[in-house]
Amino acid sequence: MHRYRSHTCGELRASDVSTDVRLSGWLHNRRDLGGILFIDLRDHYGITQLVARPGTAANEALSHLTKETVVRVDGTVVGRGADNVNPELPTGEIEIEVTGIEVLGAAQQIPFTINADDGVNEERRLEYRFLDLRRERMHRNIMLRTAVISAIRHKMTALGFNEMATPILAATSPEGARDFVVPSRLNPGKFYALPQAPQQFKQLLMIAGFDRYFQIAPCFRDEDARADRSPGEFYQLDVEMSFVEQEDVFQPVEKLMTELFEEFGGGRHVTSPFPRIPFREAMLKYGSDKPDLRARLELVDITDVFEGSAFKAFAGKHVRALPVPDVSAQPRKFFDQLGEYAVEQGAKGLAWVRVAEDGTLSGPIAKFLTEENVKVLTERLGLAAGHAVFFGAGEAAEVSKIMGAVRVEAAKRSGHFEEGVFRFCWIVDFPMYEKDEETGKIDFSHNPFSMPQGGMKDLEEKDPLDILAWQYDIVCNGIELSSGAIRNHEPEIMLKAFEIAGYERETVEREFAGMLRAFRLGAPPHGGIAPGVDRIVMLLADEPNIRETIAFPLNGNAQDLMMGAPSVLEESRLRELNIALRKPPAGKNSAAE
Known part of the structure; x- marks a missing residue:
């Protein structure tokens, strides 16, 4: 017999009665009924009930072990009486008469209850996240995430997309949030930036001729937490396509979302096709560009x-x-x-x-x-x-x-x-520009690298506030899953678009030299989108907070309470990286800055 188990804790059925078995797992719960101990043993696969009779060595050992101790048990499968069957468990028709036990991992007194929601606060849960993940709900959420990502990969490949990896150590990004930066030991005084998104790289892949790309991409943004956004890092389904217009992007994404939410949505209906709602209409009818159509x-x-x-x-x-x-x-x-x-x-x-x-x-x-x-x-x-x-x-x-x-x-x-449904929509026709109410300055309202509708002609002839962009959002039940756009791949149109927003040509040529160089060497029309994986799983799991679907999230202050990150570097390490620290003035909360 295997050293640790012959079966998992979710495997045994009535057909296994009289079989000698070996199980390993965590002591989930214990009940003493007249000296007879009933133990719920839990592993990744489920729960099996153990029975230890009075006067046995197993009863003596199990009566003193704390919950969450890891044990190996030997025993015989016995059937439960009809009155004792537990229909809530797949293993509810049987139990294990324990004949031997070995402690594999002793547990001290645990800081909060695993087998019930005892109202422990989130900070405590994050400090002991490995315990929190043992809870049935959290375990289910993480396994849902795993299944969703696996399905996304399969479905995207079936749709003709190719999975490719892009760099993690990159140059600073023109995206809207703050970068996380990484000092370069070999290039003193210089820094890498962790990618806010693989935006420029995926566009370069299109320019390189790869046509249909996708990636389950890690993204890093130094921004504040929200219920639907995790601080620090998140994952998105990054997609880019060549030789496409807006509807060409919508079709595979709509098919993917419909199939994904039907497969993992627990029977909730997906309304299809997804309506296309112009931005200004959405603001008038729903008061939001993230309308909840339920x-x-x-x-x-x-x-x-x-x-x-x-x-x-x-x-x-x-x-x-x-x-x-x-x-x-x-x-x-x-x-x-x-x-x-x-x-x-x-x-x-x-x-x-x-x-x-x-x-x-x-x-x-x-x-x-x-x-x-x-x-x-x-x-x-x-x-x-x-x-x-x-x-x-x-x-x-x-x-x-x-x-x-x-x-x-x-x-x-x-x-x-309307309950029990997923109502998707596309928000389209975003304004290219907006006016700052305080300064009166014209600036980009959404994504500056999107193609303006009407191209150069509209940029030259229209009032900037009347120019629309080929930009779009996909929204589900009031949650924005992603923004996307048909990209501006023509250098002169891009330079003109930035000029209207007050950028000098020399500045644009300098800041985006790499992309402009690529555009000038044969760039196809292309566009894409990047739905958030964390938000997709949050909707499917019916969770109000995105941290409930991430195995090891940061807290609201972008701290890892379990591992102690961010941490202080020793002076020797700082010298090696050629870094001198300038601490904030006394009394200033740097985390809030």
């Missing part, structure tokens, strides 16, 4: 209705309305709670009216609406008996953000939210 409500811009109005709360402001049908049975508490939610999002309040059976409006602001206001609102919003309308007014961007959140919350509270 909410079956839409915002309506009614700013013009109140131009010159005597109602000061709306006059001269951007006004957005949210009509909500079928709320006649909702109590006043429904409206008050939704107003409180709006205040939490940054609003000063939430105006509303409701439509009575006779078509008249009632509510806090009904008396301020003229007959003409009511007529126009009824027609434009399609109001009928039982409807309510919520209003937001103020500066356009702020109102969009607040009412976008109210839209989703109102849908959830009023029964207009």
Whole structure:
């Protein structure tokens, strides 16, 4: 028999009764029923129940061992009585009568419970992440991640893409976040940068003639943590294609996402095909360029209705309305709670009216609406008996953000939210430029290396704020999975695009010399996208925080509490790297800077 096991803890069934077996694993739980010990033994594959009778050496040994001790047990498979079968376990029809035991790895008292959620805080969980990963939920999430990545590789290869690796030690990136830098011992005073994304390398692969590339790419960005973004490092499905237009990129990605979410989504339906929603339409209808389409409500811009109005709360402001049908049975508490939610999002309040059976409006602001206001609102919003309308007014961007959140919350509270589905969409037609409200300066609004729609002609003839780019996002259930673009591969168009944003030609030639050189030596039209693997798994696992799907994430301050990173380097190491430290002034929190 094998030194450690003849079977795993998830393998034995009723057909194995009377078989002598050897198992190894962790002591998951222990119950003492009248001197008879029942032990749950756990390994990677599952849980098997052990039985140790009173007066046996196995009973004596197992009664004193702490939970999470690693043991090897010998015993015989016996069937459970019908009343004792555990339908929750694949091994629930049998148990092991223990005849021998060996301790393989003793455990001290563990700092938190493994077999139940005891409410331990996240910092503690990250400090003992190897213990946290023993929990069923975390183990399941990591194995889901493994299966998803394996499936992505298989499906991308089947779609004709070739997996290629790009460098980790690279030059500083023109991406938007801060780089993580690595000092070069052989080149004193110089630094590598860890790639924020393989953007330039994958474009160079297209210029080199490889046509269809993909990679499960590690990316490094020195940015703050968010629920849907892990600080420090993350992984993305990096994709690039040659001789393509926007729809050519959408087709394989849409096929991949549909298959992936149907396979691993636990029965949740994937709506397909994915709608294409222009950026400006998304902001007007949903208040967000990451719309959650499970909410079956839409915002309506009614700013013009109140131009010159005597109602000061709306006059001269951007006004957005949210009509909500079928709320006649909702109590006043429904409206008050939704107003409180709006205040939490940054609003000063939430105006509303409701439509009575006779078509008249009632509510806090009904008396301020003229007959003409009511007529126009009824027609434009399609109001009928039982409807309510919520209003937001103020500066356009702020109102969009607040009412976008109210839209989703109102849908959830009023029964207009679709559960159990994955609703994808493409956000398209992003503006190439935007104006800084404080300085009035024209700058890039999204990705500066995207091809402008209309090419050089639009750059030369259109108002910069009217120029659209071949940029796109893929969104699922209100989570942006990725941005992508058709790349600007023509040097003169690229130089003109940067000129409009205030960059001198010499600066662009210097900062992006490598890419421009490549473009001037025969570059094909190309484009791509890079969906976040961590976010995909977060959605599939139905987890609210991305750290629940990463084996060893950093905490919110980009620290590894388990391994003690980042750490201080000894002076001898700093000298070897030709580095002198300049510490922040006393009292300054460098981690927050």
